[in-house]
Amino acid sequence: QMQLVESGGGLVQAGDSLRLSCAVVGHRNSDYAMGWFRQAPGKEREFVAAISWGGGTTYYEDSVKGRFTISRHNARNTAYLLMNSLKPEDTAVYYCAARDQGLPGRGRYDYDYWGQGTQVTVSS
Numbered sequence: 001q002m003q004l005v006e007s008g009g010g011l012v013q014a015g016d017s018l019r020l021s022c023a024v025v026g027h028r029n030s031d032y033a034m035g036w037f038r039q040a041p042g043k044e045r046e047f048v049a050a051i052s053w054g055g056g057t058t059y060y061e062d063s064v065k066g067r068f069t070i071s072r073h074n075a076r077n078t079a080y081l082l083m084n085s086l087k088p089e090d091t092a093v094y095y096c097a098a099r100d101q102g103l104p105g106r107g108r109y110d111y112d113y114w115g116q117g118t119q120v121t122v123s124s
Contacts, residue, residue: 002027002113004096009118012086016122020081022096022115030074033104035111036081038092038120045095049081050104059104063089086122093117 008020022034035050049070050059058070064083072079079096097111105111 002032002098004098004113004115006094006096006115006118009094009120011121011123014087014122014124016086017082017084018086018120020083020094020096020118020120022079022081024077024079024098027077027098030072030077031102033099033102034070034072034079035097035099035104035106036070036079037095037097037108038090039095039117040092043092045108047106047108048094050106051079052104053102057104059106083120086120088122088124091120091122093119 003025005023031053033052036048037045038048039045047061051070051072055072067085069082095117096115098113099110100112
């Protein structure tokens with residue numbers, strides 16, 4: 001059973017950067033797409049970014065394009081989300097997700113496995 005463990009969240013100021021990590025445990029191959037979602041208080045969980053198994057295809061939500069970068073290191077079974085120029089509206093719990101196929105999706109129901117989430121708080 002695949003498990004996902006996020007890390008790297010924290011409290012930062014507007015304009016700062018953070019890098020989130022998602023370690024994949026219990027799965028030997030890299031034949032799965034990965035995504036990042038976020039959920040702010042009182043809001044639905046929303047798509048942030050996704051990457052194919054080989055890293056050649058990436059998707060981003062419009063508000064994070066040019067600021068966030070998703071990547072993965074398959075030898076380390078880890079995915080990353082580098083977040084630059086953070087804004088207060090980026091404040092949310094960020095979740096890592098994995099899909100049992102190589103191409104990424106943008107919907108939360110496209111994914112089969114989820115991490116517990118890591119809090120990102122951006123102060124103004």
